[in-house]
Amino acid sequence: MPSRLAAVLWDMDGTLIDSEPIWIAQQFVLAEQHGGTWTTEQGLALVGADMHDTAVAMQAAGIEMEAAELVAAIERGVIDSLRDEVPWRPGVRELLADLVREGIPCAIATTSSHEMAALVAAAAPDGAISVVVGAEDVARTKPSPEPYLRAAELLGVRAEDCVAVEDSPNGLAAAIASGATTIAVPNDAVLPESGDFLLWPTLAGRTVEDLRDSLSG
Template structure:
């Protein structure tokens, strides 16, 4: 079976368990400005562009500009990741396997470049050929621009690529760009859907599995069904 033309990776939640870092930054701001930031508020911005998260926090009553809110959150997460990169199970092994068979990879994240650079520094040289970060696109997820731009810069057919995501926002972005999609169920409960592959983690996922997904098969290890 042909290999995927590329694998397009989301970062936060998918590759690294950094969502708690973002949530902590949100709550620091909420506490500083004495506003109520609920669990539902947290979930509503998972995978969103940082400017959208900043706007949501500002709407709650945080007396800063959106840019200032984003800067605060980015600096907070940079500090946390600098202390520890919380890799998700199976990610580094799968990246190494893809590199061994020369499947190109792109990092497609709404985190900013400074955070993407920290993560890439923890992978083998040449693991990622392209990085699309939230501060380098006009339209963030769920708009298709980030994934379309990644495929364009890789020079690949996006319809034969696989995007790995953990949020509804990211899945919508990848789907609308034309990529095959694999959902990793993390913080959000992602229901079964047509043409949606799902796993609980990446530990058991192989290059062959990704090739099958790229070819249009569905692998759903949350219900133990495969098509």
């Protein structure tokens, strides 16, 4: 008999929304304004990283800003962009709506800010995302499993009864360590060739039944 799907735990950047190009664009803006050099490759290398790591990398590239100021400036630029338009990844809104119809709760677990994740949750289909865990909501961000464990706790379920959806190596490590069944949906980041996860090329056309099958498998 298939296992019960208690909830779906979602990464945000690059998984729910195609926001990585927005993050990298904001990094270039700060490089132009505050000195230093920056490349798309450097930006892609930071996909899924903690924002502190991004600040350190940009400072090392010669961008003369305090870490907290740098992080705040990048996040504010991304939030402003998302207020204009939320660039959903293929199949996401349809799958979220399907989950609502089936009464299966969802959470966002992200290394981005709670404010940004709450904005995305508000733009999702009504009732789709009931819990948000941002970087400031945990003591340790990904690759620690804490964001996913906290999301499951807030939903009142066991992580082992959940499916987590990710797009980055750090995120996959966090989701797998939490005990959730983990699905990798590739986007900009280079993913491991193999591991304790399922690989779905896209969420387009995927259904709740597919999620249930992944959990029971």
